[in-house]
Amino acid sequence: MPELPEVEHVKRGLEPKVTGEVITGVTFSDKVHIGKEAGKETIIKGIDLESFRERVIGSRFKSIDRRSKYLIFTLENEFGEQFIISHLGMSGAYFVVDTIDDIGIPNYINHWHVELELQSGKKLIYSDIRRFGEMRLAKHLEDAAQIMAIAPEPFEEGSEDYFIRQLKQKKWQQKKIKEAVMNHSVISGCGNIYACEGLHTAAINPHRLVKDMTEDEQRRLFKALVASLEEGIRYGGSSISSYRNVEGESGQMQTRFKIYGRQTCGTCGREVEKAVIAGRNTHYCTHCQK
Ligand SMILES: [Zn+2]
Known part of the structure; x- marks a missing residue:
């Protein structure tokens, strides 16, 4: 998608x-x-x-x-x-x-x-x-x-505080962090791929419950998600899910992935774990992500 x-x-x-x-x-x-x-x-x-x-x-x-x-x-x-x-x-x-x-x-x-x-x-x-x-x-x-219903654009000033405020809501507290960050009322534009990559960069296990995370971890995660989205823009998007731009070309971001769609972790080389969270295939590394 x-x-x-x-x-x-x-x-x-x-x-x-x-x-x-x-x-x-x-x-x-x-x-x-x-x-x-x-x-x-x-x-x-x-x-x-x-x-x-x-x-x-x-x-x-x-x-x-x-x-x-x-x-x-x-x-x-x-x-x-x-x-x-x-x-x-x-x-x-x-x-x-x-x-x-x-x-x-x-x-x-x-x-x-x-x-x-x-x-x-x-x-x-x-x-x-x-x-x-x-x-x-x-x-x-x-x-x-x-x-x-969409959260502010993630690159806008104040969107990090908005993210923190959303996660404090009762409806997200009991949920897994991966499910929360794929919802566009929490952070806009971040779907499955960039959620997996951002969680990996922030060294956070996607199964963690929102209520068990510290605010510092949540802020670190927000910055990592934004960095993943920015990198995605820089590399023309990814070619996953038959994406094509107006010229009919796919992007190069998939060559930059550290975790999504990989067999081995791009950070430590260990085998990538797979799970389904909120109906979406989730890739993560139990060694790198706690
Ligand atoms: Zn790893």
Whole structure:
């Protein structure tokens, strides 16, 4: 699942190609049509396809931002602003191309689901092999509950104190620390991979209960999680979970992992332990992480 660093790279790739463009047409795949007709909310959430099309055609992309793992496209037209809030799910990817074949990767060509025609003649295409991703239209960001529930961006001042305050809440005290840090109301944008890496860097066992940790340990962990996310951005994200940036490339971060997806610990060389915490595969080292 793309996490903050991967989504940041999608945003950076889209920004120069899409900002200022006007949407002149919208086409959905058969899978989206069939899903919506069956009441399944495939990709396009909370609005019928015809209304989505009517509301976005003629709008200009004013800006593209990232909030946690969400992309936020700000659109403007004569009626004001509105937003497309998009999540990449497990395997979503955006491409800006002249024709769909220019995507160049068969899986993403075959699994395109939304095509926005742009005034320049280019197309903004959303592809998603597993169809867990989504696009939602919102008139106001304040109405988008999923955005409002997210902790501040981890790189912002004050986010460490916010993290500490969240962990002090009763609902997290009895939980394992790994489960808490994968929740975006505690720290934003950190999913399974960067949680595993951050816990390893901070030398903290993922099974530790929040209530048994000292505040110093929690602060050390926050700094390690942020460092992992920053390193992820620096190395273009990871190529796990079929992530692709706007150019169709995967990142290099997976070569930097110390613990995630490894057989042996990248710090001490001992065998990596595996466990499932909150439904996600967790990799850690019992020698390095206490
Ligand atoms: Zn180790």
